[in-house]
Amino acid sequence: AVVSTQSTGVEMKWALNEAILARSVFKNSKLFDISSEYIKKRVDEGKIAPFIRFYMTNMAGLSQDQLEVAIAVAGENVKVLMEILKGSMVTGSGSLGKNATYLLEHIDLVKCKEVDHDLYKDIFNGLLQMRNSLETKKNNLKKANE
Numbered sequence: 001a002v003v004s005t006q007s008t009g010v011e012m013k014w015a016l017n018e019a020i021l022a023r024s025v026f027k028n029s030k031l032f033d034i035s036s037e038y039i040k041k042r043v044d045e046g047k048i049a050p051f052i053r054f055y056m057t058n059m060a061g062l063s064q065d066q067l068e069v070a071i072a073v074a075g076e077n078v079k080v081l082m083e084i085l086k087g088s089m090v091t092g093s094g095s096l097g098k099n100a101t102y103l104l105e106h107i108d109l110v111k112c113k114e115v116d117h118d119l120y121k122d123i124f125n126g127l128l129q130m131r132n133s134l135e136t137k138k139n140n141l142k143k144a145n146e
Helices: 007-025 030-042 044-056 064-074 078-091 098-106 109-115 119-145
Strands: none
Touching: 007 030, 007 044, 007 064, 030 064, 044 064, 044 078, 064 078, 064 098, 078 098, 078 109, 078 119, 109 119
8 A cells, every 4th residue: 555645744754753753762674664665655756755755854853763764764865855955955055964964974885876966066065165164164164363
């Protein structure tokens, strides 16, 4: 059965969070893996991206386990994760937060480049701009302290 991300997204999010809790309490990832696979099977292929967007609405507030589950459920749909990452860079403070950094380190960047080369370039151009901005701030501070 295919489910709507609106009608049961909250329930699926709850189920995934319970699986995460069980994994941390019992130190067993079996339920976590089963839940991730269950969600992938229940959500129509075309609706995985909207579910991931719903699940990651507050990316900065997610735990590492929740990010892992989002990556697992997204599967081959790395584009949605890169779109979320890009969005967090635009609304961020000019530096990557820990969750944005985690996503960047754990998603398949080669796959992203294959799927959407322009989005891939946008992400890395944004990273370069952040680096340049930090370098400028650092140089300005250095000059002010001289």
